[in-house]
Amino acid sequence: xxxxxxxxxxxxxxxxxxxxxxxxxxxxxxxxxxxxxxxxxxxxxxxxxxxxxxxxxxxxxxxxxxxxxxxxxxxxxxxxxxxxxxxxxxxxxxxxxxxxxxxxxxxxxxxxxxxxxxxxxxxxxxxxxxxxxxxxxxxxxxxxxxxxxxxxxxxxxxxxxxxxxxxxxxxxxxxxxxxxxxxxxxxxxxxxxxxxxxxxxxxxxxxx
Numbered sequence: 001x002x003x004x005x006x007x008x009x010x011x012x013x014x015x016x017x018x019x020x021x022x023x024x025x026x027x028x029x030x031x032x033x034x035x036x037x038x039x040x041x042x043x044x045x046x047x048x049x050x051x052x053x054x055x056x057x058x059x060x061x062x063x064x065x066x067x068x069x070x071x072x073x074x075x076x077x078x079x080x081x082x083x084x085x086x087x088x089x090x091x092x093x094x095x096x097x098x099x100x101x102x103x104x105x106x107x108x109x110x111x112x113x114x115x116x117x118x119x120x121x122x123x124x125x126x127x128x129x130x131x132x133x134x135x136x137x138x139x140x141x142x143x144x145x146x147x148x149x150x151x152x153x154x155x156x157x158x159x160x161x162x163x164x165x166x167x168x169x170x171x172x173x174x175x176x177x178x179x180x181x182x183x184x185x186x187x188x189x190x191x192x193x194x195x196x197x198x199x200x201x202x203x204x205x206x207x208x
Contacts, residue, residue: 004067005126009076010119012126015066015093017052023068023083023090024052032112036151038172038180055097063104065131066095069123091119094127096143102170102184106143120157128161132189141189146170146182158185 003011015024027033028042028051042048057064070088073081083089092110099105106127108120131137145163147154158165163185171179 003070005130006072007122007126009072009074010122010126011070011072011088012067012094012123012130013070015056015068015095017049017056019087020068020090020093021049021052024048024093027092027109027111030112033109035112036148036154037109038177061098063099063137064096065134065137066093067127067130068093069108069110069119092123094123096131100144100146102146102168103142103144103186104140106145106187116153120154121160124157124161128187143187145185145187146172147185148180149183155183155185158187161187163187 003013005012013019017024025042025045025048028048031041034041042051054061055064056066068090069092070090071077071081072088081089091114092108094108095106097105097107108123108127110120131140131143145154145158147158149155149169155165164187165183165185168184169181170184172182173179
């Protein structure tokens with residue numbers, strides 16, 4: 001099996017309805033997973049499927065890139081490493097979401113059982129490595145992560161990823177908890193990646 005990216009503990013592969021819907025549904029059923037995401041849980045299969053289709057590339061929002069975060073079978077990860085179908089277990093996903101006034105938004109979600117173990121930083125770093133290397137996204141010079149001020153763990157993840165916060169706070173759209181404050185953290189395209197893409201190369205400088 002080939003994966004888009006590999007880290008010491010994780011694999012990333014494109015998120016799809018066909019391969020990941022059941023685990024996606026499980027993620028969005030649990031309100032604890034949504035503590036810092038201003039949406040209501042999806043407890044109905046049909047509504048969850050429709051919702052999943054709206055957050056993947058579509059005619060209204062074609063510039064979406066999302067990746068399932070999968071456990072690798074390594075001793076650093078607690079078992080089970082696989083899901084009920086014998087495939088690597090999906091513990092969350094990461095990627096881009098939508099365009100806003102601040103730019104193209106990025107973010108992630110994890111099963112609460114895997115919070116506090118460093119997976120978010122590992123997955124975000126892998127995603128950024130993929131994203132900055134996409135020729136079709138070479139016009140995107142920055143991404144914006146919108147984070148609730150109370151989400152201290154994600155703020156630390158963003159700082160370690162090199163994100164820049166200059167005090168900008170916006171209101172979310174109305175969601176399960178009304179409007180909430182969101183800090184805008186900016187992730188800039190690395191200069192070396194921009195130079196390689198101008199020359200038709202990937203992030204490692206090799207010809208695409």
